[in-house]
Amino acid sequence: MDGVGQGPRVVFELFGWKCTETVVMGWLVIVIVAVLCKVLTSNLKKIPETKRQVIAEMLVKFVNNTVRSNMGEDMMAYAPYIGALLLYALLGSLISLVGLRSVTADFNTTLAMALITFAMITYTKIKYHGFGGYIKGFCSPIGFMLPLNLISEVATPASMAFRLFGNVAGGMVISGLVYGALGSLSAAIGLSFEAGSWAFNVFQVGIPAVLSVYFDLFSGTIQAYIFSMLTMVNVAAGKD
């Protein structure tokens, strides 16, 4: 089926390299996060005076507390990465609220984030058990469990990537389908007013917003939280 796909559009092409919407939106999110950090942390005082310092402290405290209770005091070095991951996944999903394409609705983004988690899990395992212990861990509890252990090792990043991608892309596809169906419905009843190439469909006003609240706002926030939560739990599980 050509032309029906919901994949990211190619914005421009540079020497055969295709720059898709995902890349552009990804950089937009990075810029937003950078500006947010700069604005929130400028002119800090020991006793908070401004509202933005209170907000910044609240965010940092939330991430620190979550990391402390899930990974333990000795792995607090992961807190900045978890915070960055949470902010990126959150803003990457919420950017669809203003009509842009979600960054996390592209499998490449979520797979990249899941592969970073996989690298961190492997690093933690080697750090706490040594390289020999890491190899030996695949043969536990007995030797013939090796294939199963290998599968479960690969399944962790794959399922994390598919979960985030599936939720966000699924919301996008369902919202698009319902939007199109509402357009056809209003045209069928005669409630569609055409003005040149632009058509005004009565049912397309307001009703898709209800879906947007669930799929973009609720699902996006929860899935971003779950992704960083699973990262923390899996990395901390590498210790034992």
Place this chain on the structure above:
Amino acid sequence: MEKAIVLGCSAIGAGLAMIAGIGPGIGEGYAVGKTIESIARQPEAQGDCTRTMFIGVAMAESTGIYAFVVALILLFANPFIKQL
């Protein structure tokens, strides 16, 4: 003609794949219900219960998400069309 059959069967297959949504639905319902029970019994443990529930629900959701990815591949990136 061949293309039409393949496209139609792919659409039916995508619909059948989404039957897998039943399993995670029931499982997640159980998990959330038990969490509410335990929160009602011990309200001070709400934070821990909710956090554990989210992880468990996310795990239970995996199968549904796999089925959904299969359905998406069948609909938008059909591998059988290229084999004609």
